[in-house]
Amino acid sequence: VSTQSTWGIFQRDQGSRKMKKEKEIKYDYWTPKSQDPALKELSKPKKIDEKEAREILTLTKQSSMGSAWNAAGTWEEKDIPVETIKQYLITKTSPMESLDKLWKITGVDEVTGKFNVVFCKGKVKPGFDCTITFLYQGIAKPEQKGKIILSDITDDCDEKFEHEITCSEGVADELIKASIEKFMAVFKGIIFRYLKTYSP
DSSP states (O other), X not given: OOXXXXXXXXXHHHHHHHHHHHTTSEEETTEEEOSOHHHXXXXXXXXXXXXXXXXXXXXXXXXXXXXXXXXXOOOEEEEOOHHHHHHHHHHHHSSEEOTTSSEEEEEEEEEEEEEEEEEETTEEEEEEEEEEEEEEEESSOXXXXXXXEEEXXXXXXXXXXXXXXXXXXXXXXXXHHHXXXXXXXXXXXXXXXXXXXXOO
């Protein structure tokens, strides 16, 4: 027998052994069927009692975060009341001081627009198109009060939206106004992230 023929027989023999070994473990859907006792034990269905069943159902509902009927976490859209978003922002921003300690956010004056959340496969995606008016006050000069109006904020605007600064005394302190403008990009980013991560 030539060397080439012997090598061909060896290859076929090795291939058949490999195929035989692979056939020892079969799968039924995602459950392994094997001669290995350890794998057999893991694949056995386990009975759970009523208490465990209730806990699993509760966790499933919590993970879906949708309606009670939507425990499976399939697609669902829910509108969020404007007042709910206003209270959410109040708890997040009041009070919030600027890094240079010149002014602080003292409240949320008004929120207008539309808010909703989409639940899909256990994930939450907020949607919004709104205008939010914040109240600010000087820290060293508490008489300096006014509003920061963030307008046309949408969930796909990438933190780029319009703003306006007003003062209740008619003319804002230039130092405070300059500080607000300086930190506006950071402030917008914070508010945008709060809206993007909102979950009911």
